[in-house]
Amino acid sequence: xxxxxxxxxxxxxxxxxxxxxxxxxxxxxxxxxxxxxxxxxxxxxxxxxxxxxxxxxxxxxxxxxxxxxxxxxxxxxxxxxxxxxxxxxxxxxxxxxxxxxxxxxxxxxxxxxxxxxxxxxxxxxxxxxxxxxxxxxxxxxxxxxxxxxxxxxxxxxxxxxxxxxxxxxxxxxxxxxxxxxxxxxxxxxxxxxxxxxxxxxxxxxxxxxxxxxxxxxxxxxxxxxxxxxxxxxxxxxxxxxxxxxxxxxxxxxxxxxxxxxxxxxxxxxxxxxxxxxxxxxxxxxxxxxxxxxxxxxxxxxxxxxxxxxxxxxxxxxxxxxxxxxxxxxxxxxxxxxxxxxxxxxxxxxxxxxxxxxxxxxxxxxxxxxxxxxxxxxxxxxxxxxxxxxxxxxxxxxxxxxxxxxxxxxxxxxxxxxxxxx
Numbered sequence: 001x002x003x004x005x006x007x008x009x010x011x012x013x014x015x016x017x018x019x020x021x022x023x024x025x026x027x028x029x030x031x032x033x034x035x036x037x038x039x040x041x042x043x044x045x046x047x048x049x050x051x052x053x054x055x056x057x058x059x060x061x062x063x064x065x066x067x068x069x070x071x072x073x074x075x076x077x078x079x080x081x082x083x084x085x086x087x088x089x090x091x092x093x094x095x096x097x098x099x100x101x102x103x104x105x106x107x108x109x110x111x112x113x114x115x116x117x118x119x120x121x122x123x124x125x126x127x128x129x130x131x132x133x134x135x136x137x138x139x140x141x142x143x144x145x146x147x148x149x150x151x152x153x154x155x156x157x158x159x160x161x162x163x164x165x166x167x168x169x170x171x172x173x174x175x176x177x178x179x180x181x182x183x184x185x186x187x188x189x190x191x192x193x194x195x196x197x198x199x200x201x202x203x204x205x206x207x208x209x210x211x212x213x214x215x216x217x218x219x220x221x222x223x224x225x226x227x228x229x230x231x232x233x234x235x236x237x238x239x240x241x242x243x244x245x246x247x248x249x250x251x252x253x254x255x256x257x258x259x260x261x262x263x264x265x266x267x268x269x270x271x272x273x274x275x276x277x278x279x280x281x282x283x284x285x286x287x288x289x290x291x292x293x294x295x296x297x298x299x300x301x302x303x304x305x306x307x308x309x310x311x312x313x314x315x316x317x318x319x320x321x322x323x324x325x326x327x328x329x330x331x332x333x334x335x336x337x338x339x340x341x342x343x344x345x346x347x348x349x350x351x352x353x354x355x356x357x358x359x360x361x362x363x364x365x366x367x368x369x370x371x372x373x374x375x376x377x378x379x380x381x382x383x384x385x386x387x388x389x390x391x392x393x394x395x396x397x398x399x400x401x402x403x404x405x406x407x408x409x410x411x412x413x414x415x416x417x418x419x420x421x
Contacts, residue, residue: 073101296330
């Protein structure tokens with residue numbers, strides 16, 4: 001049985017029957033995000049499920065989930081409370097406050113990357129069923145009146161999270177390889193992963209963690225949030241600012257915390273790549289550049305954003321170089337970290353950049369495969385056009401020759417008595 005032919009909750013029941021508890025939890029909370037999808041489906045079309053089997057399942061997932069850093073709200077409970085709030089808005093202020101408090105204290109939001117207004121953009125709501133749309137509107141109207149401390153960043157995050165739970169769809173996405181200097185895996189230096197950013201047309205403007213994946217991660221210092229704000233300042237803000245969601249996909253075991261400013265350059269490059277495209281999917285100069293000159297899929301980026309577009313050095317560089325080499329990645333790093341490469345026992349293929357513009361240039365490549373395909377198509381079209389023109393010219397010549405022969409025959413018939421008689 002597949003998700004294509006059945007509801008998410010039917011697939012969930014199948015997973016629970018056929019998997020071990022640990023395997024089921026991995027399916028529900030992992031990349032497949034089956035628990036989130038099941039809660040979202042129930043909130044839209046079957047709210048009664050949340051008051052019965054849904055609540056018991058949320059408790060079961062928490063009991064069987066692998067060891068995590070204690071938080072006030074687990075990923076399973078986070079999705080469940082959002083769905084309950086969407087299913088019956090008047091009775092769920094406490095759930096909304098809990099979700100907002102979780103994100104306010106997560107260390108993953110930057111006030112400088114949440115410009116407001118705290119409201120949906122008005123786009124991307126077509127996928128929400130009519131009844132669910134009415135409940136969504138009711139719960140969004142309650143956000144400004146919730147008890148407790150309010151701020152634009154967590155309030156906007158709550159709006160985006162509710163829109164996702166209601167079924168609003170994400171748009172274009174961009175991925176960049178990244179490296180980390182520390183890892184929870186013993187005996188191995190550094191770690192690698194992927195930073196993914198995606199446009200969320202329905203959400204409020206700003207840069208926010210993707211709540212479907214990132215509710216179990218925490219920023220352990222203010223430097224990470226500051227890096228988000230700097231990246232948004234150089235690449236995201238401006239007239240018509242959009243909503244962008246981000247997540248980190250870890251190659252090794254997912255950590256519970258992220259810290260430091262070293263992802264700042266990766267965020268800035270990812271935002272520039274994502275936002276260079278117009279909101280409406282029409283061909284444009286930016287679209288053409290993106291088609292033929294994109295980010296290298298095997299080039300990782302590390303570095304902090306300094307004053308203007310200058311890059312500042314980062315810590316843990318030796319471990320990052322080793323991790324990049326282990327995974328066969330090319331690395332773009334700040335010039336300030338050049339001495340660290342000399343001390344690395346097995347330095348990776350690394351390019352050093354002074355500015356964000358230079359890092360952007362090193363991280364890109366011409367997509368020769370696409371260029372070759374387009375050139376071949378153009379040549380084929382031109383060649384076919386030449387053939388057509390040749391055939392048309394030949395046909396015209398034959399027709400003209402036929403007309404000339406007809407004229408000569410007519411003249412002969414009119415002047416030669418023998419032929420006429």
